[in-house]
Amino acid sequence: MPRLLLLLPSTTYRTAAFVDAARRIGANLTVASEQPSTLEAANPAGLLTLDFQHPERAADQAHDFARRHPIDAVVGVDDDTAVVASVVSARLRLPGNPVEASQAARNKHRQRELLAKHNVPAPRFALHPLARDPQELARSITYPCVLKPLHLSASRGVIRADNPAGFVAAHARLAAILDGCDTDFLVEDFVPGYEVALEGLLVNRRLHVLALFDKPDPLDGPFFEETIYVTPSRVPAPLQKSIAQCTERAARALGLMEGPVHAELRYNERGPWLIELAARPIGGRCSAVLRFGGDGVTLEELILRHALGMPIPSLARENVAAGVMMIPIPGAGVLQEVRGVAEAKAVPLVEDVQITAHPGERLVPFPEGSRYPGFIFARGEAPSAVEGALREAHRRLEFVLA
Amino acid sequence: MDEAIRITAEPVDNHRCKFVVSQPLHAAGVRRFASADEAKGSPLAEAIFAIPAGGVTEVIVSGNIVTVVKDNPAPWPAVGKAVGAAIRAAAASGAPPVATKAAPAAGAVDDDVLYERVARLFEDQVNPMVARHGGRVELIDVQDAVVMLRMGGGCQGCGMADVTLRQGIEGMLAQHIPEVRGIVDITDHTSGANPYFQASKK
Numbered sequence: 001m002p003r004l005l006l007l008l009p010s011t012t013y014r015t016a017a018f019v020d021a022a023r024r025i026g027a028n029l030t031v032a033s034e035q036p037s038t039l040e041a042a043n044p045a046g047l048l049t050l051d052f053q054h055p056e057r058a059a060d061q062a063h064d065f066a067r068r069h070p071i072d073a074v075v076g077v078d079d080d081t082a083v084v085a086s087v088v089s090a091r092l093r094l095p096g097n098p099v100e101a102s103q104a105a106r107n108k109h110r111q112r113e114l115l116a117k118h119n120v121p122a123p124r125f126a127l128h129p130l131a132r133d134p135q136e137l138a139r140s141i142t143y144p145c146v147l148k149p150l151h152l153s154a155s156r157g158v159i160r161a162d163n164p165a166g167f168v169a170a171h172a173r174l175a176a177i178l179d180g181c182d183t184d185f186l187v188e189d190f191v192p193g194y195e196v197a198l199e200g201l202l203v204n205r206r207l208h209v210l211a212l213f214d215k216p217d218p219l220d221g222p223f224f225e226e227t228i229y230v231t232p233s234r235v236p237a238p239l240q241k242s243i244a245q246c247t248e249r250a251a252r253a254l255g256l257m258e259g260p261v262h263a264e265l266r267y268n269e270r271g272p273w274l275i276e277l278a279a280r281p282i283g284g285r286c287s288a289v290l291r292f293g294g295d296g297v298t299l300e301e302l303i304l305r306h307a308l309g310m311p312i313p314s315l316a317r318e319n320v321a322a323g324v325m326m327i328p329i330p331g332a333g334v335l336q337e338v339r340g341v342a343e344a345k346a347v348p349l350v351e352d353v354q355i356t357a358h359p360g361e362r363l364v365p366f367p368e369g370s371r372y373p374g375f376i377f378a379r380g381e382a383p384s385a386v387e388g389a390l391r392e393a394h395r396r397l398e399f400v401l402a
Numbered sequence: 403m404d405e406a407i408r409i410t411a412e413p414v415d416n417h418r419c420k421f422v423v424s425q426p427l428h429a430a431g432v433r434r435f436a437s438a439d440e441a442k443g444s445p446l447a448e449a450i451f452a453i454p455a456g457g458v459t460e461v462i463v464s465g466n467i468v469t470v471v472k473d474n475p476a477p478w479p480a481v482g483k484a485v486g487a488a489i490r491a492a493a494a495s496g497a498p499p500v501a502t503k504a505a506p507a508a509g510a511v512d513d514d515v516l517y518e519r520v521a522r523l524f525e526d527q528v529n530p531m532v533a534r535h536g537g538r539v540e541l542i543d544v545q546d547a548v549v550m551l552r553m554g555g556g557c558q559g560c561g562m563a564d565v566t567l568r569q570g571i572e573g574m575l576a577q578h579i580p581e582v583r584g585i586v587d588i589t590d591h592t593s594g595a596n597p598y599f600q601a602s603k604k
Contacts, residue, residue, distance in 0.1 A: 039570030296475030
């Protein structure tokens with residue numbers, strides 16, 4: 001039985017999906033996290049602590065572990081652990097993405113440099129020190145623009161500015177969010193257009209499109225909180241093809257070769273624009289809407305099968321529409337209760353409503369926050385019906401904050 | 403009576419769904435049915451196994467919670483309506499929806515003996531470990547050598563609860579009590595008020 005080293009940060013939403021997938025394919029599973037499990041001593045072959053903050057040290061630790069328990073594949077589940085997985089795989093001489101490629105996907109500035117070098121359409125960008133006088137910098141910017149941190153995920157800290165005053169205000173918020181964690185930030189052109197998300201799997205550098213999601217709610221700022229994803233996309237087929245080609249070119253520009261990719265793109269009259277490319281699967285609990293082949297194989301199972309070189313039954317998504325809503329953060333405050341969950345679940349086509357925020361939790365809106373309070377899932381014959389079901393279910397929810 | 407029953411479906415994944423009923427269906431511990439044959443004599447479980455094309459492989463009844471496991475890829479809303487109807491019919495019939503557990507046959511694994519051993523393992527080894535993260539694991543029942551448990555404190559709603567369960571507790575049971583055939587977690591993780599690790603990253 002092959003041994004899989006699964007890198008699961010303690011704050012990931014994806015634990016159950018990946019652990020279940022590993023069990024279904026019969027892998028011998030070792031879960032590594034940056035925090036020790038309380039039961040690690042009871043199952044030293046199945047639980048491991050790795051220093052995710054320092055990938056080289058994590059590789060040393062994994063190498064020691066692999067002497068006792070040989071490892072056949074390493075899989076990360078988010079931006080940080082994708083880099084760690086590459087470093088560990090390289091140390092153990094296992095297949096995976098080159099370390100430089102994973103690092104480029106993780107660092108928004110390095111990513112844009114490589115996209116520009118390879119003529120992949122992407123917003124114009126510039127790197128600036130956070131310490132530079134924002135008033136002075138604001139005079140040199142082309143508007144509208146978007147300020148972005150280099151490493152944060154889930155659109156946290158991403159702010160649009162339409163003029164110098166807006167830029168200075170956005171700069172102050174971003175500096176407070178980063179709080180000394182980063183010395184630089186990106187400023188890039190705001191690209192108007194319709195946004196989509198592409199979920200793919202790279203196999204020997206070739207992109208297999210697993211799903212193309214429409215994002216029917218406009219993402220025009222000033223903040224960029226995600227809401228609804230619906231697949232299949234209603235974008236015309238030729239444009240879908242050019243979106244896939246753009247994504248594959250971006251993956252090649254970064255040097256990515258194997259495993260999941262999640263890309264955010266916009267398109268307008270000038271065609272598709274690559275906004276972000278990550279060497280990881282879709283975030284949150286959104287992957288729950290994706291099923292493949294006739295047996296309802298999950299995205300996580302596809303990823304693990306690919307990593308372990310096991311046969312993949314099908315890369316074709318099931319033939320129905322599916323959608324997920326990342327429930328918008330309802331405001332700032334401490335969550336008391338969520339009302340209307342049963343009513344939301346009763347909406348036709350809605351399959352589940354998962355509230356992931358817990359009573360007593362402090363909810364922080366974008367751009368300072370990024371934790372969605374829950375997810376709504378729907379499935380049906382037509383994308384428009386799925387989208388309508390998600391909106392209706394959301395309308396029935398009431399978040400009580402104090 | 404029937405009209406007063408409220409049922410909330412809480413899918414765990416595409417194969418497992420909890421149905422929370424507004425009134426208790428089986429107060430005497432937990433009953434697990436792994437086949438239609440095992441369900442004979444328990445009208446509720448019989449009806450759920452009989453759902454046409456339901457693909458039901460397991461039914462667990464504990465207090466006011468009915469957990470149904472199926473092996474077909476159909477989404478829960480299709481099967482869930484039939485499960486809800488079965489629950490309503492069983493509750494309205496006036497007969498006990500679930501029969502009391504029979505004594506083990508001669509030579510079979512004695513669940514009561516297993517219960518004592520699992521309880522000791524939890525108290526002596528598992529709980530002192532998970533207590534370091536403010537967690538607790540409660541043994542609810544052992545039925546047909548399947549352990550039903552509930553996680554509390556820091557474990558309830560914890561982002562790593564599945565790791566604790568599958569990589570930790572399951573392994574300890576396999577090592578110390580190999581007669582155990584499986585684990586069913588009946589925790590309502592959505593109600594966890596103080597999870598030790600909280601999911602937040604995209």
